[in-house]
Amino acid sequence: MKCLVVIVLFSSVWAWPSDFSEYDGPSFAQRQQDINRLLYKVDDILQFAELKEVADNFDPEADLSSYSDGGEAVKHLLTELRDHRLLKKHHWFSLFNKRQREEALILFDVFMHCKTWQATINNAAFFRERMNEGEFVYAIYAALVHTDLGRGIVLPPLYEVTPHLFANSEVIHKAYTAQMTRTPGKFQMEFTGSKKNPEQRVAYFGEDIGLNTHHVTWHLDFPFWWDDIYGYHLDRKGELFFWAHHQLTVRFDIERLSNHLNFVDELYWDKPIREGFAPHTAYRYGGEFPARPDNVEFTDVTGLVRVRDMIIYESRIRDAIALGYITAADGSHINIRDEHGIDHLGNIIESSAYSPNLEYYGALHNEAHILLGRQGDPKGKFKLQPGVMEHFETATRDPAFFRLHKHIDNIFKEHKDTLPPYTKEQLEFTGVVLDEIVVNGPLETYFEDFEFSLINAVDHNPEFGEVDVSAVVKRLNHKPFNLNIEITNENVDNKHAVVRVYLCPTTDANGVELSLEKARWNCIELDKFWTKLIPGSNSISRASSEASTTVPDTPSFKSLIAAVDEAVDAGTEVHLEEFDRGCGIPNRLLLPKGREEGLGMILIVGVTDAEEDALHEVLEDAEAHSHAQCGVHGEKYPDHLPMGFPLDRRIDDPRIFMSCTNYKKTHVTVTHIGNF
Incomplete structure (x- = not known):
């Protein structure tokens, strides 16, 4: 273990x-x-x-x-x-x-x-x-x-x-029994569902406690209720909402591809919610999280959300995309046919306090979470508690989360597709040639056992003390690897550059080959980092553990307490800088699961001009953890280009894209070791 x-x-x-x-x-x-x-x-x-x-x-x-x-x-x-x-x-x-x-x-x-x-x-x-x-x-x-x-x-x-928000109720009950009988125990936690449910094949991803933590900490870093009176503006918050959730949806799709499942279908307000969900999770106080059977029709949630309002809000948002502008609360028009449009669109879709017209565009995302969370008891007849969709900690457990975000993601794509493709001039980095990209080490994944404490889940009598109780769960991990990049700077002076790394599918679940245009919206952002290019040859080696999209595992509560207590007693300090940022995909989920026979994918690497970017020194020293999808606290987002560049806009002619000397692609294979 x-x-x-x-x-x-x-x-x-x-x-x-x-x-x-x-x-x-x-x-x-x-x-x-x-x-x-x-x-x-x-x-x-x-x-x-x-x-x-x-x-x-x-x-x-x-x-x-x-x-x-x-x-x-x-x-x-x-x-x-x-x-x-x-x-x-x-x-x-x-x-x-x-x-x-x-x-x-x-x-x-x-x-x-x-x-x-x-x-x-x-x-x-x-x-x-x-x-x-x-x-x-x-x-x-x-x-x-x-x-x-x-x-x-x-x-x-x-x-x-x-x-209680992360562990199945079965192991919580076992932990209570262990506490009452004063018998320490480690209890295997299974994922919900059975093999009769195809969604069970990807439950390891949606129910991964590290992924759940990333989702809730992202929303702590960028809360929808944030007001700038607290001291600073959350730069590009709407665009970050789009990009972080787009990446969650893309990663879920590639996990499905790894398990021979089609990409997830979006949901529709006027069609049944095809997949039901039984959370097997309970509140500490208030009973079980409600379940939802298959093929439930969307029903108004009394006093909270009406289905027709969701349709109206979405129609207004799609009209704004078609017209190319958002109507602000004062009646003025805000242009969205530029690189800043995605930020405005993200603010109205979420909807955050930054929305320029909350009354008119509503809160499509937030109210959709409530609507989905209450479909087990929409009229309040049984006085059931909120469903898993009404907590950021538990939302990704429900397959409907990804169907909802595929729906929202397609709205964002509709907007991005109204923008013109990037020109060769916008794509190029004059005088910079990406000569070679080599992956050093196998792209291999495996499942491992992970243990976490349940002590805070159970009551105890101070007279008798507490016993060690924990859950053990399977989680995905990968072997370490390095990305080695050779770049020639033909300019006479140093150049600030940002290296962008994407992992893209080559086929769909049926083996049908995907064109670059069809694949681009399904690419995983593996890494994005800043570097200085000296004139002549530049050799760069980037370890998988350094990826700016990910964070390492936070120390367990027990080890954190022990280390800090020891430092306080000794009058010394403790260094935990590596863990001071919770927002970020767990590093062990950097790669998708892949397949035992190997999942062929394309690695795309681009080098772009970072002269207009801020925080060069901080980013080049990798001091800003997980900034790619979580930004830098209290600072402007460090990349002046759109998130997802250059794959965020349609590619009508891939020859233009691949003729640029600062981009290169190579075929790789992600292999899964062992059975699950």
């Missing part, structure tokens, strides 16, 4: 990023320990005496000077608390529930206005004991992502903080 092993380096010096170098407060190790302890057994009372004392005795209104807003947010939250208007503890929480989201964001607002770390922790301890657990976890995670005080903090893996 392979478990996550984390090597942690200790040092007496902690180096903050340069723009936060004047930080004056507790050490990093101390702050990380505070967060660990606040999130440990979050459904129980605080387990640590110092924080418990703060929770019992702290008065959030005693010193309003500790808040940058004069305490307005904390006074608002305390008024809601005293008036008994907040969601009770031990109740399910969904970000798609308007009132529950409002409550979580009031607490987020409090954290964002805390001037010091101590004020943050005092308020966190106080409200942790008084607010709904789900609202608290969401608020603290979102705040740590977006506040300067949280910079560098490693967010403990959500699948160990709130394991």
Whole structure:
């Protein structure tokens, strides 16, 4: 059995990023320990005496000077608390529930206005004991992502903080039995469904806990409710919404291709939802996630979403694409027939607070999640809890997630296809020749056992302590490989360049060969990185572990606690910079599964001019983790070209594309080792 092993380096010096170098407060190790302890057994009372004392005795209104807003947010939250208007503890929480989201964001607002770390922790301890657990976890995670005080903090893996949202109810029940009988246990977790269901072949992807975590952390980095009053603009947020979800859909399609399944079909509001789904997952409080049988017709969700509104909103969006402009709330027109149009379109489709006309274009994506999540009980007759589609942590488990996003992705493609193909001048990088690309090492995948803790899933009696309980699940991984690239810079001076790497299918599931035009929209972005080209020959070697689309596994909660506690006790620091970004595809999912007999694919590499890009030094030193689909916190998106360039627009004549000396393609084979 392979478990996550984390090597942690200790040092007496902690180096903050340069723009936060004047930080004056507790050490990093101390702050990380505070967060660990606040999130440990979050459904129980605080387990640590110092924080418990703060929770019992702290008065959030005693010193309003500790808040940058004069305490307005904390006074608002305390008024809601005293008036008994907040969601009770031990109740399910969904970000798609308007009132529950409002409550979580009031607490987020409090954290964002805390001037010091101590004020943050005092308020966190106080409200942790008084607010709904789900609202608290969401608020603290979102705040740590977006506040300067949280910079560098490693967010403990959500699948160990709130394991009910990631583990099947069968293993949760076994963990409870083990706790009651005081018998430690490791329990094999199976994927949902049976072999009678073709979707079972790709359940390992949609139910991968690392992929689930990427989905929720992306939406933490780019929340649809974000307001720029919190200090900065989320640059190209709408385009990032398109690109990150496009890549999820593409990866799902290639996993289907690996398993001899056709690319996923989009759903339609006026047709049945062909695939049902039984989550085999339960809320910690509130019962099982509702199931959905096959071939359910879309039905209005009473008081929340009407099917006809979805059709109307989509029609208005498609009209905007056909007309080439969006109508803003003030009646003005916003052109979308340029490289910025995709950003505006993403904002109205999601819909985010950045939408220029929320009333007119609605919230197609967000309300579709609610609509799909409630089809098991659309009238509320049985008072069922929200479905898996109403949580970012669980949404990708449902095959309907990918059918929905294929539908949305096709709307984006409709827009992209209205734009003219790139010209040779736009594609070229004058004086730069990509001579050779060589993959060093086999492109081989395999399944491994992964173990994660269920301790936070079960209650325990302090008198008897707790026992080790964990789940073991199969997960996809790949052998390490390197991409070696030879580039000649025929210019007389250095050139800043960005290298773009795509992995594209060659055929569909029936073996029908795909043209470059048909394949381009189904290409996986493997990597994108910046480099400096000196005059003459340049040899570049890029390891698969360096891919800017991915992140490494976060340390387990147990190992994170142990490493940080040791550093605090010793008065030293702990270096966890490698894990300070949660957003990103797990590196082990960089490659699709492939086939035992081998899945033939095309590797396309391009080298483009990066002179207009920002953050050269940061990106060339690979300090910005997973920036390709997650951007750089608080900064402008570093690539001035459209995401997916040059495969984002139609290719009417592939000869133009491949005649450019700065692009090259080669055939590769992805092979899966072993059975599953």
